Amino acid sequence: MTSASANPAPADQAGDRTDRYAVFGHPIAHSLSPLIHTLFAGATEQSLAYNAIDILPEDLESRLDELTDEGLAGANVTMPHKQRIMALCDTVSPRARLAGAVNTLIRRGEHWHGDTTDGQGLMTDLVDHLNVDIANQHILMVGAGGSAWSVLGPLLEAGPASIVVANRTLASGQRLADNFSELGDVTACGLDRVPTRDFGLVINATSATLQNARPSIPQGCVRDATCYDLMYASDGTAFGDWCRRYGARSVHTGIGMLVEQAALSFEMWRGVRPETGPVRKHLADELGFRS
Ligand code: NDP
Numbered sequence: 001m002t003s004a005s006a007n008p009a010p011a012d013q014a015g016d017r018t019d020r021y022a023v024f025g026h027p028i029a030h031s032l033s034p035l036i037h038t039l040f041a042g043a044t045e046q047s048l049a050y051n052a053i054d055i056l057p058e059d060l061e062s063r064l065d066e067l068t069d070e071g072l073a074g075a076n077v078t079m080p081h082k083q084r085i086m087a088l089c090d091t092v093s094p095r096a097r098l099a100g101a102v103n104t105l106i107r108r109g110e111h112w113h114g115d116t117t118d119g120q121g122l123m124t125d126l127v128d129h130l131n132v133d134i135a136n137q138h139i140l141m142v143g144a145g146g147s148a149w150s151v152l153g154p155l156l157e158a159g160p161a162s163i164v165v166a167n168r169t170l171a172s173g174q175r176l177a178d179n180f181s182e183l184g185d186v187t188a189c190g191l192d193r194v195p196t197r198d199f200g201l202v203i204n205a206t207s208a209t210l211q212n213a214r215p216s217i218p219q220g221c222v223r224d225a226t227c228y229d230l231m232y233a234s235d236g237t238a239f240g241d242w243c244r245r246y247g248a249r250s251v252h253t254g255i256g257m258l259v260e261q262a263a264l265s266f267e268m269w270r271g272v273r274p275e276t277g278p279v280r281k282h283l284a285d286e287l288g289f290r291s
C-alpha cells in the first residue's frame with residue numbers, strides 16, 4: 001500500500017496521462033475522499049488525481065461547467081449538493097432517481113451520468129464486513145434526510161421483516177416511507193412514538209452527531225440491537241456511546257460505508273474494483289477511524 005496525502009499531485013506532475021477526479025461539497029476541507037481514492041489508485045496502479053473542491057450551492061452549475069471544460073473525468077458529490085446535482089446530469093440511474101440523490105458523476109462522452117453508491121456502500125459494510133443479517137429483521141432507521149433516502153431502497157431489497165422510519169419531523173419521515181412502500185413493510189413515526197418491538201438493527205441516519213447530540217428515541221429500542229451510526233468520528237459518536245450504555249449488541253460507525261461507497265464509485269470510473277481492507281486498516285491505524 002502506498003502512502004498518500006489528501007491533495008494528490010496535479011495531472012501535469014504525474015508523468016503518464018492522469019485523469020482528474022474530485023469531490024464537490026461545502027464544507028469539504030476535512031473530507032477523507034481524496035485520501036481514500038489516492039490509496040485506491042496506488043493499490044490498483046491507476047494514474048489519476050483526486051481533489052476536494054469547495055463549491056457554494058449557488059456556484060454548483062457554473063463550477064461544473066468549468067470543470068467539465070477542464071476535462072474532469074468524474075466526481076463524488078456530497079452535502080449539500082447531492083439532490084441539486086441531479087438536475088445537472090444528462091442521465092441518472094434508476095436507483096439514484098428513486099433515492100432522489102446522486103453521489104457519483106461519471107463522464108460518458110459528452111454527457112454526465114449520475115448514480116448513487118451510498119446505499120450499496122452501507123449494505124456491503126453491514127453484510128460483508130459486519131455479518132449483519134438483514135432478512136427477516138425488524139429495522140429502526142432514525143432520520144429521513146438525504147442519506148436515509150439513499151439507503152432505504154437497498155435495505156428493503158434485502159428482505160427485512162419491517163422498517164420503521166422515525167424522524168423528528170414526522171411529515172418528512174412519512175414522505176420517505178410512502179416513496180418506498182412498494183418495496184416492503186415500511187412505516188413512519190415521530191421520535192417519541194417508536195413502536196415497542198425487538199429491533200435487530202438500529203441505524204442513525206440523522207445529522208445530530210454533527211451537533212454532538214443524539215436523536216432522542218426510547219432506550220428500549222437499542223437493547224440487544226446492532227447499532228450503526230452513518231456518521232463517523234475517530235473518538236466515537238454520542239449515539240454510539242448511548243447505545244452501548246443501553247445494552248446494544250454491537251455499535252458501529254459509518255467509516256466502513258464511506259470506504260465501500262468510494263470503492264463502488266472508483267470501480268464505475270476505472271473498471272477496477274479496489275480492495276477496501278487495506279484502506280480501512282490505514283484509516284484505523286493512522287487516523288483512528290474504526291468501524
Ligand atoms: P440531512 O441534512 O439530509 O438530514 C438530516 C436528518 O437528521 C433529518 O432527518 C433531520 O431531521 C435529522 N436531525 C438533525 N438534527 C437532529 C437532532 N438533533 N435530533 C434528531 N434528528 C435530527 O443529512 P444527511 O442525511 O445527508 O446525513 C445524515 C448523516 O449521515 C450525517 O451525519 C452524514 O455525515 C452521514 N453520512 C454518512 C455517510 C457515510 O458514507 N458514512 C454518507 C452520507 C451521510 P428533520 O427532518 O426533523 O430535520
